[in-house]
Amino acid sequence: MNALLARATPYLQATPLLLILGFFLAIPILLLLVVSFWDYDFAGMYPGFFTFNYAETLGSWVTWKTYGNTLKFAAIVWAATAFIGFWVAYFLAFHVRTAAMQMVLFLVCTVPFLTSNIIRMISWIPVLGRNGIINSGLVGAGVIEQPIEWLLYSDFAVILAMVHLYTLFMVTPIFNTMMRIDKSLVEAARDGGARDWQIIWNVILPLAKPGIAIGTIFVVTLVMADFSTVQVMSGGQSASVALMMRNQMSLLQYPAAAANAIVLLVLVLLMVAGILRIVDIRKEL
Template sequence: MTLSRITPYLQASPLALILLAFLVLPIATIVMVSFWDYDSIQIFPAFVFTNYEETISSPVTWNTYLNTLKYTVIVWGLTLFIGFWVAYYLAFHIRSATMQMVLFLVCTVPFLTSNIIRMISWIPFLGRNGLLNQTFMAMGLIHQPLEFLLFSDFAVVLAMVHLYTLFMVTPIFNTLMRIDRALIEAARDAGANGWQILTNVIIPLAKPGIAIGSIFVVTLVMGDFITVRFMSGGQSASVGLMMSNQIALLQYPAAAANAVILLVIVLLLVAAILRIVNIRKEL
């Protein structure tokens, strides 16, 4: 084999080794452990389907997966709505490139702190005696504190939207900035109004960015557990939180089985998104 033939393989080998060491081997290990057996004190290397059978046959597990999907759909919808309009404003209403960059950096300021700090900061704001309830009561809008604001599904969704909206803004903004403004002018010259330009020109051309942002948000929400634990006050559950509890109880094979099932579900969701939108235009 000549050097010219093996050169591409040599160039790809570092990345291939990294993917093998940090992606393929960990996933293969999780799949292997998911078939092992265990009791209250130890794990037995074996090949059994008990972990998958218990997961699939448990109504509690089904409800947990459905609850996770519920969070995913709601957060995806809200982040898409908010993220698209923020990106649209930055791309089409801010003429100065410098100001665009400044405002975009302002959006990233919360990322200078950790997710946990940003999430916990909602607790004194939404609590029974928090700032929001106290403000509403002082204004006479309510006569007693609103209980649903904290330790509820509302709090979980609010925190997730706060944490993950930027993951939707960034790819959509990048896509909108690539749109040829001549297309918009041509549509306007052809008699299209603002809504028609948005629905027939801008949104179709923004689909790759929307798809990439959707993949980010879906994968992050499906695997999130710390937000559900803190913001629901233990009153709700997600697959990630369930796996965290299983690991705390040393039930590693059961947690591995749930991880494999969750990975398959996420891959199916990502495949569905890629079937609808060709993101290679963005890459």
Template sequence: MTTGRFIGAREADPKKSSSFAQLRRAVPYMQAMPLAVILGTFLLLPILMIATVSFWDYDFAQMYPGFVTFNYIETLGSWVTWQTYLNTLKFALIVWIITLFCGFWVAYFLAFHIRTATMQMMLFLVCTVPFLTSNIIRMISWIPVLGRNGLVNSALMSTGIVSAPVEWLLYSDFAVILAMVHLYTLFMVTPIFNTLMRIDKSLIEAARDAGASGMQILTNVIIPLAKPGMAIGTIFVVTLVMADFSTVQVMSGGQSASVALMMKNQMSLLQYPAAAANAVVLLVLVLLMVAGILRIVDIRKEL
């Protein structure tokens, strides 16, 4: 009897039931609202402003709001700009290959050759110690090592390997790539190490019991399971290299170029719409690369 009255009361007041259902449906949106506001304010709004400014006109003194495509025509129609983009992609590819190789083996050593978790964490923290200092300081520290009278040239000449200082060690593409590898290898080590630590050791034992060699275990078990960490590290390294201008400017001695350095020079000349157009093109290029990585490797289980 009481149940019947309760059902009747609910049926007699459908407005309250409908309001309650609408409130329940609105709860997830209310929970996501703070994050949406933060992302909209600090991510989407700046990107929208950059895209808007990229269509403005400008001269040596100021910008003129409007809608012109000259900035994109100048960006995409210049062979010098294409060479700069190709040079940036070259840096990204070489640095990615080296950091992936070094980062994987460092993470592999920490995950599988260090037995205790305490020692793993201690060695991992040792790897992070250089990153407690500024990127600029760590980058400039290579100059006395690679310079004409630096440590490397002094050692080579004292041992008789070379009779004159090696000029290409500093202020060259080699110096740029070396500095970038030094700066960004940890961004590859960390996600790969996190992925390797999640691998069930029983899988490796099962493969070993089945007669698999060490190389077969590496190629058929460990590397496939480490792909999400490799993908995350790749995204970190590629985006950082594509946006780096200080390393290219300092370590190349002004003899090399990148898209970020080109945008920095344009902004120093008050050519903000042209720099904004390059920023939009670079953003689209990076997003396409990230989308390609995400299509190949599913990283959702690592997030």
């Protein structure tokens, strides 16, 4: 009896997680897959098996342009967050000497990420706007005559805000892997005559790769899914895949949005699978 209970325990413990993710994640996605083949008009959705939602999505050059734009955002934001994330994590892990100071500085980086994304987005408006701090500062100093228009409501603003919102998702995993690098490896490299940059390039960077990979998964999936940053920071002048879906949703074109969702999901999962070939996350936790 006891042995039976002991064997059943992990199943019982895993059940709530399975039920919640099953009902709120797996079933909704399977349903979207089904609905993406349905017909619709302004009044409702009609079950069936039609492929025109996909034909319309994949046949339109707007879709391809939007995907291109979203991938461009993902690539630039990835490069910026990886660069910042690596150096911030490296500084915290190898240059800050006491564990207490490391913890304090890490928390300083973390706290803003636990506050509202939308507030952090709109906080750029008084900085970047036509009469914002940067423009009035530059005009006041006589560097420029006219305020720079492309600071706010532009692709630049979108990318800046995304880097602002998502860098921590890069810093944390890289910091985590760096903290587990054996410091004696660095000592050995130094004793062997390696210079600082050689240590970084040949010792630390290769060992930090799993952290960079996990950070990449976070940043890429967050950017690919983003619509609010694109909408607010571009002032409606730029597009992303999720924003396109959002517009279809507000027009109640659910089957069209579902087809879009499936295409986006396949793309994101392929990207993640590609990254997971480099790193085994279960080992990294």
